[in-house]
Amino acid sequence: MLFVILAPLLCAAVAFGVPSNRRRPIALLAGALAHGGGVAALLRSAAPPARGDWLGLDALSTLTLLTTTTLFLAAAVYAQGYLSRRSDRDNRVFVGGLLVLLGAMTVVALSRHLGLTWVAMEAATLATAPLIYFNQNARSLEAAWKYLLIGSLGIALALLGTFFLALSGAAPGGPRSLLVDDLIAAGPSLSRPWVRAAFVFLLVGYGTKMGLAPLHSWKPDAYGEAPGLLGALLAGGLTNFAFLAIVRVFQVTRAAGEDAFARDALVGLGLFSIALAAVFVVGQKDFKRMLAYSSVEHMGILALGLGLGGVAAAGAFFHAMNNGLTKGVVFLSAGNIHRAFGSKTTDDVRGAARVLPISGPLFLAGFLAVTGSPPFAPFFSEFAILNGAFGEGRFLVGALLLAFLAVIFVGMGTTVLAVVQGDPPGNAAGVPLSRENWLMAAPPLVLMVLVLLLGLFLPQRLRDLFGAAAGLVGGGW
Amino acid sequence: MSSPLLLRTLFHLAVLALVPPLLLGIVNRTKSIVGGRVGPPLLQPYRDLAKLLRKGAVYSRTTTWVFRAGPVVGLAAVATAGLLLAMGGAPAAISFTGDFVLFAYLLGLARFFTALAALDTGSPFEGMGAAREVTFASLAEPALFLCLLVLARATGTLSLSGMLGPSLPGAWTVAAPALLLAAIALFVIALAENARIPVDDPNTHLELTMIHEVMVLDHGGPDLAFILYGASLKLFLFGAILSRLALGGTGSEVAAELLFLLGLALFAIAVGAVESVMARFRMIRVPQLLVGASILSAFALVLLLR
């Protein structure tokens, strides 16, 4: 188990050591492969976490790890192509940072201890900030600064919330610990007001990292300015872990009997995020910012699913995986388009399908997937969530969800189609600034295929995993 | 089919084949009498037809097979429609549930091809005529249906033979007002469908104001003969319906037949009378007239349905 955490960090150390700019990315690949292998090994020797362990592997962590390691592997391959293009830049910090990020995320996934979870989240935040600044221009700097400040603010609130939680169990008979299992076991004996307060602080804190509206304001800037590669890892990876952290907290809150309030809060925040996306996506000329708002939307859907519970919860965990993979597709292909046209606004980007015969159509397909069109996997997870909404008798919520989804589809569609179809503008006609090479085109392609396969055929094993994960929060198929 | 019935049917087919031009004769005669002229002999239409059949036809270079198909299909369709029509109280040669739909659509087929033939000449006037014809026809269609529905409702049958059959007199006793309204509406439709005053003036000489006549400007010889004969046949069909509707008396078969023929004559006279006392409406008014007819018959139908 430790291997999965240490391997990336080790590679990071190596990366910082390696002098050559061209050879360094190999470390990234090595780290990704090692991590992937480690995760595979873990899954084979999966033992349910025992009371008192700080690290443990339950259904939830399994799913998040699976998604992340897949995504990161794709990103690592992509990085080989990408960084060779950007050999002008020193990528020491970039490569190292990515690997540290991976390690930190893995810790979050495995941690059974809320304090540890918090530390890892903070580490992830700090590791990410310099990555956003990779392009080293004023815009990316501003993005990094905002990300850092807002992120740390959230993290600070989360810390306070963690303390509250600890305090709630600090009564003489209490668990006096931050281990999730202890807290859940102590359940009703926890002091409910403190649990409620803790939930609020942790929801706002980790919600900021997750990018739920109105805590999302760092997102469009960061995703807009960071390399597509990083965007993929943030939108598809890190946000999922913030969600994971919230789920852990929710488990405790539920055990303490405070879940009625928690559910309402989650549903409210989720719907608000989706609604906000429906406003901000419309007429968005900058397609990377558009993707950021789409990410806000999907975080909203996750929160909504968790809040609704029942089938919706299972759907939410399914959706977390789909969202992770799909975001990889759209961000990577968007990155390619950005590189090829040297711009990310529909003013100068047209006819991507002609210029980039792989990435262009991929971007379109990714858009369809992300907006929940069958037969892609996200459709089925959103379907499950809607199903859950109706199952709980929350018809208004379901109707709102559908309405917002429709608006978002139209809004995103106008931008995406403007980018993909038509004849490329005169200057870039057929001769992109950088042609797509397989290293940069294949990863999103593979992810796309995965998303499609998940939609067409969902392995029973995975399905059970989603069920089990939902079981942790009282849901299930 | 029993032999007397067979005989009657044959007789009806003969009537269908021979009588129609006579109606035109009667109409014209009536007009001339009212107008204080001697006028053409009753059988003049037959002479005209014979003459036309002997002539050759002049064709415009613009025209294609459609132009030649027009009169042929027109005549054939109307004649076939005649097979569905019950005359003199006896069932028609062919009758089945909802056959009046087929009846109406056969007339439609005739109209469709006549209009196409007109458009085939590429003459602006004939195009104008075709446009007006299809416009007014499509407005007359629902009115016709409504009238037939009134009949169907009143007689409780869904075939022309039933509607115009023996049960008609009984219907008059229970549903007189509705039937009367329907009859009036039907008469208006008959005038419109057959391009008579006040909708159209068959012997005007100002192309701009014509509907039906202008469509056939370029036809000559046998084609024109077919068209004329077809027109008279159409007039005959409407006349037959109205005559049955008006004088659907009981009594012996012979009496029924005589009444039927009498009714046809009266119909022709009525048309003639209208033509001599009325002026042609302005084009704008025609749709109003037809919509009025539909409303009248719709009212009649509702009377029976409520």
Add this chain to the structure above:
Amino acid sequence: MSSLVELAFILVVVIDLFLLASSRLGAAIRTVAIQGALLATLPLLLLTDAHDLGHALVLALGALAVKGIVVPRMMFSAIREASIRREMEPIVGFVPSMVLGAIGVALAFAFSSRLPLPRGEMHPFLVPTALSTVWAGLLLVVSRKKAVNQVLGFLVLENGVFVFGLLLSDFMPLMVEAGVLLDLFAAVFVMGIVMFHINREFSSLDTEKLSALRD
């Protein structure tokens, strides 16, 4: 003893208000340093038999080192490098922010009264102090223009959290606390780097300049 503790808490709150009012950057940084030092004493003041001495000592020394010395030094050096003008340049005026701070304190007391301490033996002022310090930090972060000030605000915020952490210091494992200090340190460190870059890019640390990104 307990009166001393009380005094310490009150001092912390007063410092919060003073920070909200202070117009000179240097003074503010020094004050934060003082607050840090003050906090460093708390673990020892609050020492009960539930704690073990060594643990408390480590915490106190760590706090003193980080909050009292290292971080303030970094701030000063940052100011010197970036040759920042010494004013705070508030968005919200000093008096209003003081008033807000005061309201915050009041709210903090009200709020903590609604939250019954699960363990009686703790000092009644602790939670309100923590919360009002957090509040003051948030206010500073939100209502001052310069990047440095926002870092400052964060320090105050973290101080508040630290105070709250004392509630749990008896059973909260050392590692988490170490994590707290470390992360605080790292955060300020990274922010310092970014500040350096901002200065290079915009030749000032005024966040006004940092509002180019928009839809």
Add this chain to the structure above:
Amino acid sequence: MTVPLLLAAIALPSASGLAAVALRRRPAAGQGLACLLVCAGAACGLAAAGAALQGGEIAAPRLSLRLDGLGAVFLAPISLLAAAGSVYGLGYHRQAALGARAIRLQLYYGLAVGGMALLVAASNAIVFLVGWEVMALANFLLVLTDDERGEVQRAAFLYLASTHVGTLALFALFALLGQAAGSFDFAAWQGLSAAGALGARGFVLALLGFGMKAGLVPVHFWLPPAHAAAPSHVSALMSGVVVKTGVYGLLRVTGLLDGVPASWGIALLALGGISAVLGVAFALAQHDLKRLLAYHTVENVGIITLGAGLALLGRARGEPALVLLGFSGAALHVVNHALFKGLLFLGAGAVQHATGTRELDHLGGLARPMRGTALLFVVGAAAIAGLPPLNGFVSEWLVTLGFLRGLGRPAGDVLAFLALGAPVLAFVGGLAAACFAKVVGVAFLGNPRTGPAREAHEAPPSMLAPMAVLAAACAAIGLAPSLAIAPLGGAAAAWARLDPGALAEAAAEASSGAARVSLVAAGLLAAVALAVLLRRRLLAAAPRAPATETWGCGFSAPSARIQYTGSSFAALLVARFSWAIFPRGPTPHLAGPFPGPAELRTEVPDTVLDLGLLPAARAYGWLATRARLLYLRRIQFQMLLVLVTLVAFLAWGFVW
């Protein structure tokens, strides 16, 4: 034996595109092979449909496939039209000439066909949705074939957006039903009660989702642009069968539920009537050939919906006769419309192929250069106008019979007022006849109005042959309707889950009537033949006269421009609909005894789309951009947001 047929009908077309891809180097061969695959699949499909209509259903439970009578009614036209279209493509959209574009088209064409075959054969909601969406997306890409044209891009996106909204509605519908039944198998839904809130919600969603695809007014707006923008054989496919999948879904879902309230039937009747009348009215006002045909699709779907409404009403009121007549009318019209609308769109494609324009008022006189096309187009026109002896008449007749059933009711019964539907149908028929008189007259007859029309050339046999096949099918059904009607009885019974005996009486009446219809049709043909012979004889005997110019009524200098245009032809009728159709365009200013040259150019906006939705969308966009100012650029404010959220939640959590 039959299951493989069904699978082939789904798989072969779906795979057909790969052939084109594989043989990229030898385009002709590739397209040929792809076409061959589609045709093979179509053959299997027809066979399967036939089997399902004759000897009951084909079921493959493990694949959750099940083809019953209802499905077969739709599978048959899908297969036939798919084959016709792909053959037509050999001449119309040649891969050798168009390269990658044609390859893409082959790919998506096959997928669209496969998707449709899958969805009509699905026995499970999820499979249905997969087929549905594959079809929808493939169609989107098909519309997008010439994506460099802005008009095409707009049309495609409009299609995509509306189909997606429709899918969302279905998504909700199936979620509801799935919740109620605890499974997504159609079999499990059978017998769910349509009464109550569930039923009402479900019906509204179904109307939105399926109606959107079917193009019922007022959600028809995507249809005209999409049909106009797509290549013609694709338009034929879309208008002929894709649109019908909406009808299929509506029938499928309503067929499964029990206790369908009469209001549903009445709602369908209302929608169908409105769609039929407005559809044909809008068609009259168009001067773009393909847009015009597209609006006729709306009209015909309206007629089909009328039939469906009758059937539902029949079920609700326990009137087997209504069920039979309504269902068979609707089902037969589904097939018929696929045939003649396919024929017409292929004809329109031939015209566009020959002249490079779809603008009616630029055409004229095509009957001379394009004899074959003209003849086939006239057949299609007569068929769609519901004129005997062609198939259009038969289905409209059946539906009318259904309406006439009302006459048998005692006074005061609501059903009695069904009778009023018959005149409406007659009105629609009349308008359709008028409209196609206009199309044929303006496009094919008279003198060519422009150069391209003058240089027009006949379409290659590969394009004429499929049209001929479709025309032949139209004639066949028109001449021997009873053959087509007979199998529908079983399907109707299965759909309404009544025992066939209940329907036998009505079925017997209908088929005897149908037999008479074919008798009359034969009579008509005989009469025509007679007349032709007679005319030949007479003309042979008569002196031959030389051909001349058309008589211009004394006008000395006639030119092609003075011919009646499509707009002027339809003006009188369009004026009748001034309450629903608002043509736009500057009215020319003519003054003085000798007014100078002036031009009149009108365009007919779609009332729902151009006067309703687009303005609304623009308004929303405007609001959204205003709302975007809320995006606070100052980091202080962004952090304040976080703070505010925190306080708000605390207040929510603790103050109340």
